[in-house]
Amino acid sequence: xxxxxxxxxxxxxxxxxxxxxxxxxxxxxxxxxxxxxxxxxxxxxxxxxxxxxxxxxxxxxxxxxxxxxxxxxxxxxxxxxxxxxxxxxxxxxxxxxxxxxxxxxxxxxxxxxxxxxxxxxxxxxxxxxxxxxxxxxxxxxxxxxxxxxxxxxxxxxxxxxxxxxxxxxxxxxxxxxxxxxxxxxxxxxxxxxxxxxxxxxxxxxxxxxxxxxxxxxxxxxxxxxxxxxxxxxxxxxxxxxxxxxxxxxxxxxxxxxxxxxxxxxxxxxxxxxxxxxxxxxxxxxxxxxxxxxxxxxxxxxxxxxxxxxxxxxxxxxxxxxxxxxxxxxxxxxxxxxxxxxxxxxxxxxxxxxxxxxxxxxxxxxxxxxxxxxxxxxxxxxxxxxxxxxxxxxxxxxxxxxxxxxxxxxxxxxxxxxxxxxxxxxxxxxxxxxxxxxxxxxxxxxxxxxxxxxxxxxxxxxxxxxxxxxxxxxxxxxxxxxxxxxxxxxxxxxxxxxxxxxxxxxxxxxxxxxxxxxxxxxxxxxxxxxxxxxxxxxxxxxxxxxxxxxxxxxxxxxxxxxxxxxxxx
Numbered sequence: 291x292x293x294x295x296x297x298x299x300x301x302x303x304x305x306x307x308x309x310x311x312x313x314x315x316x317x318x319x320x321x322x323x324x325x326x327x328x329x330x331x332x333x334x335x336x337x338x339x340x341x342x343x344x345x346x347x348x349x350x351x352x353x354x355x356x357x358x359x360x361x362x363x364x365x366x367x368x369x370x371x372x373x374x375x376x377x378x379x380x381x382x383x384x385x386x387x388x389x390x391x392x393x394x395x396x397x398x399x400x401x402x403x404x405x406x407x408x409x410x411x412x413x414x415x416x417x418x419x420x421x422x423x424x425x426x427x428x429x430x431x432x433x434x435x436x437x438x439x440x441x442x443x444x445x446x447x448x449x450x451x452x453x454x455x456x457x458x459x460x461x462x463x464x465x466x467x468x469x470x471x472x473x474x475x476x477x478x479x480x481x482x483x484x485x486x487x488x489x490x491x492x493x494x495x496x497x498x499x500x501x502x503x504x505x506x507x508x509x510x511x512x513x514x515x516x517x518x519x520x521x522x523x524x525x526x527x528x529x530x531x532x533x534x535x536x537x538x539x540x541x542x543x544x545x546x547x548x549x550x551x552x553x554x555x556x557x558x559x560x561x562x563x564x565x566x567x568x569x570x571x572x573x574x575x576x577x578x579x580x581x582x583x584x585x586x587x588x589x590x591x592x593x594x595x596x597x598x599x600x601x602x603x604x605x606x607x608x609x610x611x612x613x614x615x616x617x618x619x620x621x622x623x624x625x626x627x628x629x630x631x632x633x634x635x636x637x638x639x640x641x642x643x644x645x646x647x648x649x650x651x652x653x654x655x656x657x658x659x660x661x662x663x664x665x666x667x668x669x670x671x672x673x674x675x676x677x678x679x680x681x682x683x684x685x686x687x688x689x690x691x692x693x694x695x696x697x698x699x700x701x702x703x704x705x706x707x708x709x710x711x712x713x714x715x716x717x718x719x720x721x722x723x724x725x726x727x728x729x730x731x732x733x734x735x736x737x738x739x740x741x742x743x744x745x746x747x748x749x750x751x752x753x754x755x756x757x758x759x760x761x762x763x764x765x766x767x768x769x770x771x772x773x774x775x776x777x778x779x780x781x782x783x784x785x786x787x788x789x790x791x792x793x794x795x796x797x798x799x800x801x802x803x804x805x806x807x808x809x810x811x812x813x814x815x816x817x818x819x820x821x822x823x824x825x826x827x828x829x830x831x832x833x834x835x836x837x838x839x840x841x842x843x844x845x846x847x848x849x850x851x852x853x854x855x856x857x858x
Contacts, residue, residue, distance in 0.1 A: 315345050321352035325376045330373065332422035344370035350602050351575065352377050354501075354702055358596070359577035359604040362803070367577055368775060371504065372412060375399045375433070375476055381499040395433075396499025400483065400572075402538065404510045406439040407739060407768075408775040409478045410458075413437050417454055421672060432457040432472045438487065461486035470494045481511060481537040488544070488557060491786045492566050501547060502573040507774045507798070509578045511538040514585040515592045539593070543547035543711050545572060547597045579803060580796040620811045623844065624854040626699050627820040627837040634699045634817075637837055640851040656856045663706060680772065697725065699817045700785050701732040704765055706856045707813070712783035713739070714767045717791060725787075726767050739768035739776070772799050781805055786816040794843045815854060816840060 293443035301636025317327045317340055330337060340348065343365045350357050351374025361367050403409045415436050420426050431453040438459050459469050461483050469477075473496060475516050487494055505511065513536070544558045544602075545568060561567040574595055589596045661826035704712060714736075716725055722738055765780075770791070784804050790797035818836040826830055844851060 293582060294790065315340060316640055317348070317373060317772075318679050320345060320348040321377055322348060322373050324546050326373065326376050326419075329419040329422055333419040335762065340370065340688060341366040343367060344373075346604050348374040348377075350518050350604070351375060351502075354573050355575075356573060356601045357575040357604060358589065358601050359575065360579065360581045360586075360742075361577075361578060361604065366670045367579075368412070368506065369415065371506070371575070371577070372415060375401065375502065376502070380475055381501055382447045394473070395475075396496050397477050398499060399504065400484075400497075400500060400504040401478045401504045401506065402481055402511070402541070403478060404480070404507045405772045406437070406441075406480060407697050407772050409437045409439055409672070411479065412478050413454060413457055417451060420453070421451075421602075422755050426453055428452075429456055429468070429472050431780065432468055432474060434474060435476040435478060436469055436474040436479060438466075438469065438483045440480065440483045440486070454497060461490070461493070466491065466494050481541055484541060485537050488541070488561075492561055492565065495566070497545075497561065498564055498569050499834065500545075500568040500572050501570070502575065503542070504575040505538065505542075505577070507578050507580050508538075508576045509585055510771075510774055512536060512585070512840075514582065514588045514650055542574075542593070542595055546574065558681075580793075580799055582796075588848050621805060622811075623802070623849050624813060624815045624856060625837065625840055625851045626703065626815065626817045626854060628696055628699055628817065628824045629820045632695065634702070634809060636853045637841060637851050639841070640853045641851050643855065668846065695818065696817045697728050700765075700787065701729060703785070703815055703854065703857075704763070704783075704818075706733055707815075707854070708763045708765070710782065711764045711766065711778060712767055712785060713773070713778070713781060713804055714785040714787060715770055715773055716767065716831070718769045718771065720769070720787070724767065726813070729767070734765050735762050736765045736767055739766040739772055770797060770801065773804065775826065776804065778804070781812070783813045786814065789818060789839055790843070795847055798847065813854075 293724050310429065316325060319329065320340060323607075343359075347357065347359060347367070348370050351371060358365065378398055380395055381398050401412065401413075413431075413435060417431055420431055420434070426515070429783075436457045436459055439458060457474075459465050466487060477495075507664045540557070543555075544561065558567065568685060576589065590598050590601075625640065626633050626634050627637050700714060714725070714729075716722065726736045726738060765785075782806055784801055786798070792803070802814040805814065818840050819834075820837045821833065821835040823831050823833050841851075
């Protein structure tokens with residue numbers, strides 16, 4: 291049986307007379323190195339103590355046990371993870387003939403992320419900590435952490451710090467020279483860029499020193515194997531897997547199994563032959579805010595990367611102190627419906643906004659603050675809740691659509707309600723550049739969410755001035771793929787254009803989780819089209835009502851829509 295988070299906490303931390311871990315636990319007592327804790331406090335003076343989840347996870351990360359972590363958005367998972375990884379001992383390699391005096395440091399941790407902006411966020415946090423004591427020397431940041439991603443070579447990043455430029459590499463031969471000359475303690479990479487190097491120049495990575503592998507937002511990078519498929523469908527799935535294999539699966543098969551796929555088997559054999567594979571099995575850490583039970587189970591069974599009884603499970607369970615959807619009660623949810631005549635109204639059934647209470651205004655000042663309640667949450671619902679009728683079920687399966695006229699509703703709500711910074715998430719098939727262009731035509735200060743190429747996005751990464759109105763508020767535009775895991779402390783509003791795609795409930799939680807972090811207030815505003823009729827083939831009338839589909843999804847999550855002021 292896997293160890294529970296409570297048992298792990300009691301073992302590592304002293305307990306008080308109530309049997310609970312004390313509230314005055316420090317980062318140092320959890321295993322964070324003294325220099326790292328000092329740099330943390332200098333860079334983020336509002337950070338006074340670790341959050342509940344950080345108290346449980348940091349000591350486990352510093353250790354060697356595998357971890358399966360699922361927690362709400364905004365509880366400090368990513369930052370706590372980074373502190374734990376920085377505190378792990380650095381591993382060196384040396385030639386036995388030359389002796390330990392000629393040892394060179396190697397990569398200790400491989401941190402795999404779904405998109406480059408999340409990788410850059412980790413790097414900016416580190417850079418902020420490193421520069422808190424003054425301007426660091428050349429390659430000082432690169433020796434601690436590097437980001438390995440495709441595209442965006444450093445020559446395009448003229449406005450960034452030289453230390454950040456040095457720490458960003460790409461898979462090309464010229465792009466990985468820094469990785470070869472200055473192996474980092476932590477390598478932050480996307481799966482595709484990592485696989486490029488593994489296949490072309492694996493000697494650059496020198497994975498023999500690897501002690502930990504972390505996969506952040508794992509449910510975005512990996513899907514649970516389908517079960518109950520008929521022979522024909524299963525055969526087609528195998529063929530598709532050969533043509534378009536999941537890159538993360540291949541990477542983890544290389545590191546943790548002997549076979550599984552031809553690609554991973556051959557690559558693993560080559561690495562072993564060149565003595566570039568890890569000497570010992572690396573610690574494996576998987577985390578996300580939304581992991582279905584089927585995916586978690588597959589890590590032990592179908593994929594076989596975890597061993598039962600050897601994994602620490604830090605998984606939130608439901609409680610009366612937090613709604614079933616896991617989002618903070620300080621978030622209000624709004625849905626604006628655009629009808630065929632162009633008018634915009636609140637969704638039918640939306641309740642009137644209540645007046646703020648003193649408990650609502652007691653926000654945490656820390657970007658990585660504390661919530662005192664011991665909340666537990668498990669999101670195990672693989673089978674969707676039964677819908678009222680077949681019509682509703684069919685509507686949920688329909689592909690979402692995007693109407694350019696909906697941008698006017700976004701621009702209006704943004705102008706009336708946003709004091710500083712907001713985020714707009716658009717469907718994956720939508721051109722972000724075109725959306726930004728159209729929004730600027732409507733007078734909105736819109737920019738793409740790009741933490742490297744775009745200074746507007748970078749400037750808000752560490753900003754905490756959420757309560758100071760900006761004369762020209764910023765609207766950052768992105769798709770879901772580049773939104774997961776990003777934390778903007780000053781963010782107060784998230785706009786979702788159209789219906790959530792894919793697993794609607796999970797997608798909505800990740801989008802909504804960008805605000806309301808650590809008990810702060812926030813608004814999630816979804817703009818959808820109402821009932822409309824279109825004439826299809828042979829004169830058949832097709833009816834679509836995205837507002838009804840949105841209402842169904844919110845009810846499944848246990849969320850009630852609130853009326854947005856200024857709209858009927």
